[in-house]
Amino acid sequence: MIRLTKCGVIGLMGAIFAVAGAETGRLPADQLAKAVRTDSISIPTSGELFAALEKPGKTNWSGQYRGPMPMTYRDRAQIALNLGGLIADGFIAIEAKDSQQVKNIGSDIIKLSKALGVSENLLSRGNSINEFAENNEWDTLQEELEATQNEVKSAMQSHSDQDLVILVTLGGWIRGTQVVSAAIMQNYDEQSAKVLRQPALVRLIQSKVDNISPELRGEPLVKDVSDQLAGIEKLVSFPLGKAPSVDEVRKVNEAVGKVMDEIENKAPVK
Numbered sequence: 001m002i003r004l005t006k007c008g009v010i011g012l013m014g015a016i017f018a019v020a021g022a023e024t025g026r027l028p029a030d031q032l033a034k035a036v037r038t039d040s041i042s043i044p045t046s047g048e049l050f051a052a053l054e055k056p057g058k059t060n061w062s063g064q065y066r067g068p069m070p071m072t073y074r075d076r077a078q079i080a081l082n083l084g085g086l087i088a089d090g091f092i093a094i095e096a097k098d099s100q101q102v103k104n105i106g107s108d109i110i111k112l113s114k115a116l117g118v119s120e121n122l123l124s125r126g127n128s129i130n131e132f133a134e135n136n137e138w139d140t141l142q143e144e145l146e147a148t149q150n151e152v153k154s155a156m157q158s159h160s161d162q163d164l165v166i167l168v169t170l171g172g173w174i175r176g177t178q179v180v181s182a183a184i185m186q187n188y189d190e191q192s193a194k195v196l197r198q199p200a201l202v203r204l205i206q207s208k209v210d211n212i213s214p215e216l217r218g219e220p221l222v223k224d225v226s227d228q229l230a231g232i233e234k235l236v237s238f239p240l241g242k243a244p245s246v247d248e249v250r251k252v253n254e255a256v257g258k259v260m261d262e263i264e265n266k267a268p269v270k
Helices: 017-024 029-034 046-051 076-096 099-115 122-134 138-158 162-186 190-196 199-210 220-235 246-265
Strands: none
Touching: 046 076, 046 162, 076 099, 076 138, 076 162, 076 220, 076 246, 099 122, 099 138, 122 138, 138 162, 162 190, 162 199, 162 220, 162 246, 190 246, 199 220, 220 246
């Protein structure tokens, strides 16, 4: 497992630890130190979610790859949701120590970022990602991907695109949860399965989606994703202190997988 570094600069995808602490009891000091609050959204990064899977047995990270996604999206909401998922894919490739996959995903991240008009300074980031991947500098590469996330976020904020930051965050959480639940199913472990208890986080994300602009919130894809969050919240509301069963984990995986497929493939209404 790759060591997590510079968590303070990770802004877009984040994780449950800060939110879940109130529900699950004590928060370990090391996790508390990593927890960040960005744009009023406290969520774990994909790297933190993946790190929570540290347990006996090897996670098959390359088995979590998915096929290439279209780079021709025109709807900004769909681009933002897919960009979040794609950044999560970048962390998967780093965990798998797959340099070619890292380079491919890095290139796609830049393409989608440009489609949102946030391409400033990202070309040099892409070159750095390629260089570090070529040299198998995995810790440094993770830092560079984290910095790329932060740069995309900052560029969005400078363009007053806070609503898109929320959608990128949502897309990253959905993809990260899809991967985590799939990995747990493949190598079930009660302690790792508990990371899926995230009702507070889902409620927080739902509240943020509810507060984005009415125009964006009314887009069919955003509305569909938002509508499905209530069902996902129920699926991740396991009893306190009780690990979900393999079947319960499967239901979570199916639910977030359905949303992820819709994000990737839903055609805009004309």
